Amino acid sequence: MAILLQLLLSGVALGMIYAVIAFGYQSTFATSGTLNFGQGEALMLGAMVGLSMAGNVAGGPYINYWAMIPIVLIFGALQGAVVERIGVRPAIKTKSEFGWIMSTIALGIIFRNVAENVWGRDDMPFPSPLPTDPLHIFGASVLPMELLVVVGAIVMMVGVEIFNRRSIYGKAVVATSTDRDAAGLMGINTGLVITFSYALSSATAAFAGVLIAPITLTGASMGAVLGLKAFAVAIIGGLNSGLGVIVGGILLGVAETTTGFYISTGYKDVPGLILLLLVLSVKPAGLFGKSVIKKV
Amino acid sequence: MASFRLRSLVAALALSTIASGFAADPIKIGLSGPYTGGSSPMGVSMRDGAKLAADEINKAGGVLGRPIQLVERDDEAKNERGVQVTQELINKEHVVATLGYINTGVSLASQRFYQEAKIPVINNVATGSIVSKQFLPPEHPDNYIFRTSCPDGIQSQMIVEEAVGRRKLTKIAILADSTNYGQLGREDLVKALAAKGVKPVAEEKFNVKDVDMTPQLLKAKEAGAQAVLTYAIGPELAQIALGMKKLGWKVPMIGSWTLSMGNFIDNAGAESEGARMPQTFIQEPNTPKRKAFIDAYLKAYHPTNDRIPSPVSAAQGYDSVYLIAAAIKQAGNTDGPKVREALENLKDKVDGVVTIYDRPFSHDNHEAITSNIPVIGEVKDGHVVYAYEEERKNPLRLEKH
Numbered sequence: 001m002a003i004l005l006q007l008l009l010s011g012v013a014l015g016m017i018y019a020v021i022a023f024g025y026q027s028t029f030a031t032s033g034t035l036n037f038g039q040g041e042a043l044m045l046g047a048m049v050g051l052s053m054a055g056n057v058a059g060g061p062y063i064n065y066w067a068m069i070p071i072v073l074i075f076g077a078l079q080g081a082v083v084e085r086i087g088v089r090p091a092i093k094t095k096s097e098f099g100w101i102m103s104t105i106a107l108g109i110i111f112r113n114v115a116e117n118v119w120g121r122d123d124m125p126f127p128s129p130l131p132t133d134p135l136h137i138f139g140a141s142v143l144p145m146e147l148l149v150v151v152g153a154i155v156m157m158v159g160v161e162i163f164n165r166r167s168i169y170g171k172a173v174v175a176t177s178t179d180r181d182a183a184g185l186m187g188i189n190t191g192l193v194i195t196f197s198y199a200l201s202s203a204t205a206a207f208a209g210v211l212i213a214p215i216t217l218t219g220a221s222m223g224a225v226l227g228l229k230a231f232a233v234a235i236i237g238g239l240n241s242g243l244g245v246i247v248g249g250i251l252l253g254v255a256e257t258t259t260g261f262y263i264s265t266g267y268k269d270v271p272g273l274i275l276l277l278l279v280l281s282v283k284p285a286g287l288f289g290k291s292v293i294k295k296v
Numbered sequence: 297m298a299s300f301r302l303r304s305l306v307a308a309l310a311l312s313t314i315a316s317g318f319a320a321d322p323i324k325i326g327l328s329g330p331y332t333g334g335s336s337p338m339g340v341s342m343r344d345g346a347k348l349a350a351d352e353i354n355k356a357g358g359v360l361g362r363p364i365q366l367v368e369r370d371d372e373a374k375n376e377r378g379v380q381v382t383q384e385l386i387n388k389e390h391v392v393a394t395l396g397y398i399n400t401g402v403s404l405a406s407q408r409f410y411q412e413a414k415i416p417v418i419n420n421v422a423t424g425s426i427v428s429k430q431f432l433p434p435e436h437p438d439n440y441i442f443r444t445s446c447p448d449g450i451q452s453q454m455i456v457e458e459a460v461g462r463r464k465l466t467k468i469a470i471l472a473d474s475t476n477y478g479q480l481g482r483e484d485l486v487k488a489l490a491a492k493g494v495k496p497v498a499e500e501k502f503n504v505k506d507v508d509m510t511p512q513l514l515k516a517k518e519a520g521a522q523a524v525l526t527y528a529i530g531p532e533l534a535q536i537a538l539g540m541k542k543l544g545w546k547v548p549m550i551g552s553w554t555l556s557m558g559n560f561i562d563n564a565g566a567e568s569e570g571a572r573m574p575q576t577f578i579q580e581p582n583t584p585k586r587k588a589f590i591d592a593y594l595k596a597y598h599p600t601n602d603r604i605p606s607p608v609s610a611a612q613g614y615d616s617v618y619l620i621a622a623a624i625k626q627a628g629n630t631d632g633p634k635v636r637e638a639l640e641n642l643k644d645k646v647d648g649v650v651t652i653y654d655r656p657f658s659h660d661n662h663e664a665i666t667s668n669i670p671v672i673g674e675v676k677d678g679h680v681v682y683a684y685e686e687e688r689k690n691p692l693r694l695e696k697h
Contacts, residue, residue, distance in 0.1 A: 003514060010510035017507070121333055123531040125563045134542045141542050216507040217531055217563050221334070225505045260511025266474070266501045268511065
């Protein structure tokens with residue numbers, strides 16, 4: 001029993017890591033129908049910038065972990081805005097179906113190379129703001145930092161939801177997601193809204209970066225695998241459902257840990273991918289997604 | 297950046313030609329390794345060690361009156377890039393010999409070309425058992441591939457000896473990554489355990505960049521493992537150590553020599569304490585030669601905390617240059633087959649950092665490291681030190697057993 005609980009807890013913690021990153025894919029897809037394939041790199045940059053300020057590299061730490069988070073959020077937002085302006089806007093303007101795919105991937109590679117040159121290519125430890133001794137719950141262990149990831153992910157998602165529902169700017173985002181052309185005719189600057197959604201997406205990714213870095217190690221290549229897994233989560237959960245990514249993330253995380261234990265660690269990635277294929281063939285919009293009929 | 301480097305290189309070359317005036321043609325030796333990427337701590341240490349040796353030899357007048365010139369190429373730990381580098385070193389740079397290779401895969405993919413061109417190669421870090429045995433008689437009358445690193449076969453025996461022989465543990469778990477390195481090493485460990493009549497209670501796999509080791513460790517824990525034997529590289533080894541702490545489970549971690557990598561020790565922090573691994577060299581000045589080497593390395597490259605990123609790679613890289621220089625000197629020219637023959641019959645002892653090489657190679661044995669040479673290292677206060685005092689007192693380890 002304790003083992004199953006341990007596997008579930010670890011799976012949920014891992015799943016929430018995926019969910020936080022997957023959340024970033026959603027916000028840009030909602031407003032512009034495009035995705036930032038450099039999401040993993042946005043996460044990595046956030047973690048690296050955070051490490052430079054709160055870690056003991058480059059003569060630091062300069063400020064503590066909590067004070068560093070707002071700065072990382074601002075950095076992430078700027079980085080996202082840059083991606084949108086350089087990579088995505090030209091593609092949207094020319095109504096290119098695929099331009100943004102290539103350009104966001106290209107920008108992701110550029111960011112990774114820059115990070116490799118600035119911070120080196122080695123993985124570094126990220127000092128944990130919470131005690132590193134595990135807590136014990138009914139015989140299963142969980143790290144305080146893992147709880148923080150779960151809490152942080154939920155707070156972030158609730159925060160974005162409140163912003164969308166309550167504030168006038170949030171309503172502009174929702175309007176743009178619903179119907180970009182109509183929103184434009186109503187006087188909403190949809191271009192700015194799309195830029196904002198990219199800023200929000202990268203800010204959440206950067207936040208996810210500093211949230212998970214104390215658990216995962218920090219390095220220029222940390223985003224690659226995580227970004228891909230999170231993409232699978234976004235597809236499983238549905239690209240337009242906040243609840244979907246949480247459920248999708250937990251499903252994938254728990255599938256990985258339980259398969260690893262009960263079947264074989266060599267096959268632990270397989271059930272998640274089978275789930276992905278199943279979802280794509282049965283409900284292509286994702287478990288919680290709403291199918292949108294595309295009129296051509 | 298690249299063009300600046302190129303320009304300064306050209307300028308330096310021009311200057312040195314002017315300075316030496318009628319200097320003899322340099323002897324070009326290829327140096328292939330990953331100077332960037334996850335394996336770079338090993339690649340860079342190997343390169344820096346080799347450069348130290350080449351500088352010393354050149355200051356002492358070079359070989360056959362000619363200076364040694366190391367032609368460094370970054371193989372990025374990628375097989376295809378390694379092959380490209382190989383073509384360039386053979387066909388464009390016309391190297392006399394090549395030293396290097398950190399990654400067994402790159403080494404296996406590249407060596408074919410040297411074998412065909414009859415140019416000797418000394419692997420100074422790659423440990424895969426098959427590395428020096430790719431071209432054996434009768435198909436290949438002469439093997440051009442040599443090695444100065446500790447093969448996995450010897451390492452796995454030492455790991456098993458430490459766990460089963462010395463500590464009398466019988467319930468053993470193996471954790472290895474899913475790369476060639478990890479899986480070939482796992483097979484070697486299983487074989488070495490079988491020789492002692494032990495069957496591992498758990499054999500688990502993980503991928504490079506995995507962030508959660510809970511299922512693997514839980515399986516080992518539930519099977520009642522008394523020790524975890526590892527075959528992986530630094531970052532994932534750190535995840536194992538941290539995962540053990542999370543599960544509140546502490547058993548000895550014993551594994552291949554990569555447990556000495558700086559990125560394991562730094563990332564695992566206090567959890568790396570006590571990890572044990574086979575080492576050919578430990579950064580401790582217990583012979584005059586070692587003291588000189590460590591001092592020269594620290595003076596030339598200023599590593600953080602005065603810790604060589606990968607002391608084993610640095611020492612083996614350094615020694616490989618002296619071995620090839622001795623062979624060229626004995627051969628009297630730089631002809632590939634002659635240099636190979638000289639390596640196989642080295643008349644003079646070569647005083648290296650790892651050991652004193654007394655006829656390290658023969659026609660049928662291309663492994664310089666025999667089972668008497670490596671020692672067991674242990675992580676202590678963030679440094680790798682000798683685990684056994686009697687091994688520290690016997691640094692050269694010449695008597696074979």
